Amino acid sequence: MIYPGRFMACVGLIIERIEGGYVNDPQDPGGETNFGISKRSYPNLDIAGLTEGAAVDIYYRDFWVPSGCAALNNGLDLWVFDCGINCGAREATLILQKWCGVAQDGVLGPQTAAAANKMAEPEGYLQARLAYYQSLPGWSTYASGWTKRLFIVARGC
Secondary structure: OOOOHHHHHHHHHHHHHHHOOOEOOOOOOOOOEEOOEEOOOOOOOOOOOOOHHHHHHHHHHHHHOOOOHHHOOOOHHHHHHHHHHHHOHHHHHHHHHHHHOOOOOOOOOHHHHHHHHOOOOOOHHHHHHHHHHHOOOOHHHHHHHHHHHHHHHHHOO
16 A cells, blocks of 8 residues: 555654564553554554554554544644554544543544644644653653653644
8 A cells, every 4th residue: 555655754753763663561551562553552453563564554444534633733643643643543633632632532633633733832742742741651651761752743744
């Protein structure tokens, strides 16, 4: 499949700089993961045998499209996409909607996209995302990794 250039730039950064290859951290609630795709989310998938191409297909189908990233300005699209990967597409959109002050339904439609794209300081989305992470029970365990992830996506692609 041929994907949009902006998606390819964003997914390339995610795979290269954040999600890497195969890991099986017993403390990670996602369990076994490869290219950031978890066994918890995809129980019938051979995670150890997952190829990068198959991971890209999953990222597009299950994260980029549901997160509505194509409707967002460059930079913000990456931040919402990455949040969708890390927290779920619905949660990424809820954080976005709360940040830009629109009704929170977890769906990135035209009203949410327009409001988000008009925000004067889009970095506020990263601050809202950090606040979300800090509210999670795993913050004390994963604070360093989640914060590093925010710094990486803040620099963008």
